[in-house]
Amino acid sequence: MKDIRNIVILTGAGVSAESGIDTFRSEGGLWEQHRVEDVATPEAFMRDPDLVLRFYDMRREAIQTKQPNAAHHALARLDAEWPGDLLIVTQNVDDLHERAGARRVLHMHGEHLLAWCTACDVRSLWVGALLQRPACPACGEKALRPDVVWFGEMPYRMEEIYEALRKADLFVSIGTSGAVYPAAGFVRQARQLGVATLELNLGPSQGTLWFEEARHGPATELVPAWVDQVLAAIGEG
Ligand code: APR
Numbered sequence: 001m002k003d004i005r006n007i008v009i010l011t012g013a014g015v016s017a018e019s020g021i022d023t024f025r026s027e028g029g030l031w032e033q034h035r036v037e038d039v040a041t042p043e044a045f046m047r048d049p050d051l052v053l054r055f056y057d058m059r060r061e062a063i064q065t066k067q068p069n070a071a072h073h074a075l076a077r078l079d080a081e082w083p084g085d086l087l088i089v090t091q092n093v094d095d096l097h098e099r100a101g102a103r104r105v106l107h108m109h110g111e112h113l114l115a116w117c118t119a120c121d122v123r124s125l126w127v128g129a130l131l132q133r134p135a136c137p138a139c140g141e142k143a144l145r146p147d148v149v150w151f152g153e154m155p156y157r158m159e160e161i162y163e164a165l166r167k168a169d170l171f172v173s174i175g176t177s178g179a180v181y182p183a184a185g186f187v188r189q190a191r192q193l194g195v196a197t198l199e200l201n202l203g204p205s206q207g208t209l210w211f212e213e214a215r216h217g218p219a220t221e222l223v224p225a226w227v228d229q230v231l232a233a234i235g236e237g
Pocket of ligand 1: 011015018109174178202
């Protein structure tokens with residue numbers, strides 16, 4: 001760990017699982033309860049906006065009752081103490097990284113706290129139910145949708161992510177199945193760039209063979225132990 005300066009961390013639903021937020025593809029996960037086509041595509045929103053808004057209102061309510069876990073707190077500590085570049089790229093729309101105190105967070109799939117006005121394109125912090133068709137705070141139109149990236153839509157800030165990967169010495173993937181691109185491809189980009197790669201996940205992800213090292217177990221155990229290890233290495237100069 002001695003010559004690590006710049007770190008990119010990718011997190012997925014598994015980092016929030018022990019906070020009680022459903023993952024997507026584990027046993028009983030969200031996509032077992034809802035067909036993706038019904039709630040997480042632009043076509044679904046055109047076809048049945050009430051169903052989609054109800055799903056996201058429910059998801060937002062569930063998230064707001066949850067708390068960050070030891071993995072979020074360990075990553076926030078790393079963010080605060082790490083002297084080099086550090087970027088937490090999360091696929092999650094929850095705000096548990098931020099509520100644990102992390103600052104250098106990039107939400108590539110959007111944020112559940114934000115609503116996006118399809119009339120004026122402004123994104124605004126939002127509480128309350130979108131199902132009630134509230135007026136956009138910026139333009140007054142009743143045209144708000146969740147600011148969440150749906151299947152078939154472009155993830156956010158991809159250039160920033162690739163720039164961070166190009167500068168990274170270490171890429172760590174935490175709590176993601178490696179089922180959805182472009183995030184699932186980051187480990188290959190990292191390998192091609194000569195970046196060290198580490199997977200911390202409950203079990204082997206779909207991309208596990210691309211990682212130089214993989215540790216399997218609950219994030220609340222693996223992540224604090226890894227953060228202790230990497231911060232201790234700073235002291236070794
Ligand atoms: N600790 C560590 N890893 C865990 C834990 C845990 N306690 N619980 C589950 N996991 C792992 C699972 O083994 C799985 O590999 O987290 C991963 C969760 O995978 P998914 O449910 O597929 O979630 P994710 O990888 O974040 O999905 C990516 O797919 O549906 C889209 O936009 C959605 O952002 C999401 C994207």
